[in-house]
Amino acid sequence: MVPAQLPVFTCSLAPRREALQLAREAIDELRALDPTSIVSNVKSRYVSPWDSHMRNPKFAPLCEAVVTVSRFVSKMFLTADIQALNMDYFVKDCWGMIYEASDHTLKHNHYPAELSCAIYLEADDNCAPIVFDGNISVQPVNDLLVLFPGILNHEVPETPGRRVVVSMNLFKTARQQA
Numbered sequence: 001m002v003p004a005q006l007p008v009f010t011c012s013l014a015p016r017r018e019a020l021q022l023a024r025e026a027i028d029e030l031r032a033l034d035p036t037s038i039v040s041n042v043k044s045r046y047v048s049p050w051d052s053h054m055r056n057p058k059f060a061p062l063c064e065a066v067v068t069v070s071r072f073v074s075k076m077f078l079t080a081d082i083q084a085l086n087m088d089y090f091v092k093d094c095w096g097m098i099y100e101a102s103d104h105t106l107k108h109n110h111y112p113a114e115l116s117c118a119i120y121l122e123a124d125d126n127c128a129p130i131v132f133d134g135n136i137s138v139q140p141v142n143d144l145l146v147l148f149p150g151i152l153n154h155e156v157p158e159t160p161g162r163r164v165v166v167s168m169n170l171f172k173t174a175r176q177q178a
Helices: 014-033 057-077
Strands: 010-011 088-098 104-108 115-123 129-133 136-138 144-147 154-155 163-174
Touching: 010 163, 014 057, 014 088, 014 115, 014 163, 057 088, 057 144, 057 163, 136 163
Parallel strands: none
Antiparallel strands: 010 144, 088 163, 104 154, 115 144, 115 163, 129 136, 129 154
């Protein structure tokens, strides 16, 4: 085996302010309907259901923005123009998380997702980074999208500060013919 490092992409979604705000509202609305956090490797104050984008349409604009960025990243950096191959990405899983002091996430990956992401809706200056394969650390800031291959292991150490995150898993599918 030859060790290889997988890419991690970041960009600001600040120009998509309305989509970010709608997603933030959606998390609060889901939590108000059912404050019970799902059980997972995420050890935070609240984790919404994996199908949150199906439960609340306010996630749709953010899902669309992530699919658009994923197409661009695939074409420009992964040399895979999926649309030219008559394929596209779709968001299969989408969930929100609210982290408070001492919350964390255990090491995991999102296999078999093609791509996964974390979008930071709120990030205190002192909140914990997301750490990939134990050696790549990305410090969250408001409106940041972190996009990565679903097979990439990652974790979040105990955070001293608050962070509100939306995560998604993207898969490929054949495009519908018009």
